[in-house]
Amino acid sequence: MDRRWIHGALFTPDYIDGVRNFMKFVEERFPGDAAILCPCSRCINQKSMAQRDVERHILLNGMSSTYTRWIHHGEANDVHVLEEPVDVDPHSNPIEHENNAADRVEDILTDLMGAQVPCNNAANGDGNPSSNHESVFKTLMEEAKHELYPGCTQFSRFSFVVKMLHLKSYYRISNSAFSAQLKVLRKAFPENNCLPNSYEEAKKMLRTLGLGYVSIHVCPNNCVLFRKEYAELDTCPVCQASRWKDPVNKKVPEKVLRHFPLIPRLQRIFATKKTAEEAQWHKLNREPKEKEMSHPADGEAWKDFDKCWPDFAEDARNLRLGLATDGFNPFGNMKLARLLMLLKLLDL
Ligand SMILES: [Zn+2]
Ligand SMILES: [Zn+2]
Structure with a gap:
């Protein structure tokens, strides 16, 4: 399936053909009068509407650039899609x-x-x-x-x-x-x-500039990270697997986790005027509307947190860390290992 058009410029023949293909794909799977989720770059599959409106949205707003597997419209998760962007015009690349x-x-x-x-x-x-x-x-x-x-x-x-x-x-x-x-x-x-x-x-x-990452060696079976008390070990303390591809030379690690340190990134938010203002928008400028989500601050989890720690909530500069579990399947082995590694990293 060629989905490269999604990254192309709007109103080009390729793009319009692509949208037509998408609508055909939808027609084959939904009755004509059924409302479907709109994958345009504004609605990003959060709103349902008539198919004609969806078509108009995608043509005008562009398709959400990450929606290359049409899973919300009945496509299987493992379909092979071609999604390398095409350089249609130098202004959109x-x-x-x-x-x-x-x-x-x-x-x-x-x-x-x-x-x-x-x-x-x-x-x-x-x-x-x-x-x-x-x-x-x-x-x-x-x-x-x-x-x-x-x-x-x-x-x-x-x-x-x-x-x-x-x-x-x-x-x-x-x-x-x-x-x-x-x-x-x-x-x-x-x-x-x-x-x-x-x-x-x-x-x-x-x-x-602080835009780099920290490499942390990992047990090839994901048991531990070789840091803190394990920093000097050559084998995993849990499963005894070697940390190194060649245990004699000890040069190339079996597995590396690239960690983007969080604190400097948080500090940078307040180092520039623009991002510092944006980070406080939720408290200083937001006008909450009944039954409308415009920011995570409208969510129950946020409000509950505010109740528990009013001092923290008081200051507009407060920052919260969200843990997104999208993509994790806690009951699948591979995904579980990844989740465990993340929790270890966060020292939870
Ligand atoms: Zn839309
Ligand atoms: Zn291990």
Whole structure:
């Protein structure tokens, strides 16, 4: 099933054909007068309506970009679908989005400098305060101003590297192919350019900004994470499996969990004016309406929490962590292992 049209530009023949196919798919499974869930990017399968309206919605709003398996419309979960996006027009492809993303990163840097917040564990993510956070941000600001090469006005070195890394992950370019490309680009660009030399070097730039991740070795059978009291072990204390692919060399771990440290991310919310305002919207600007959910704060769980901890609820800056169980099947073995690992990680 070719579902690539979902990512394509609206009003193109491919897109319109795609919508027609979807409606045909629906017709084969539902009576003509039956209301169906609308998978448009606004309703995202939360509202039911007449099929004609659904068609209009998808044409005008676009199909929800993640709805490639039509499970709410009777398609089996395991159907093979082709969903790699097509680059229909340069204005709708990821490079364009990336432009915005890179610009935002520079905004964040500017704000960080102004705010001088104590993002003390942004760099190491382990909660060890570092005393020189101010100088870290100064360096980062300098980095953001760094020209890609003398006279380049299109990119800073930072925005260029972010774009390249985005393309790398989007098109699944291997690490060595990426490094090889960087080497060619370095040669082709004017002298004195400051492109990183390799994938590792490019990644390091993001890591310094606190956008990196922490790798935690895991028992191949998911019993434990090799951290805290298990950090130095070479075998799993529960099932005795080796931590390493080659137990003699101890270089390549059997399994790695990539953990995005939470605290620096939470701190970053309050490091920029825009996100800090958005994070408090629910308390300062929201106008709750009877029987309408506009925010998790309208939900019973949130209200109940507020009742239990009124002091915490009082402050608009309070942040809550939601645990989404979408995709977990607690009665299936594989999924259970994943859930257990998550709970362990959260120290629950
Ligand atoms: Zn809709
Ligand atoms: Zn084990």
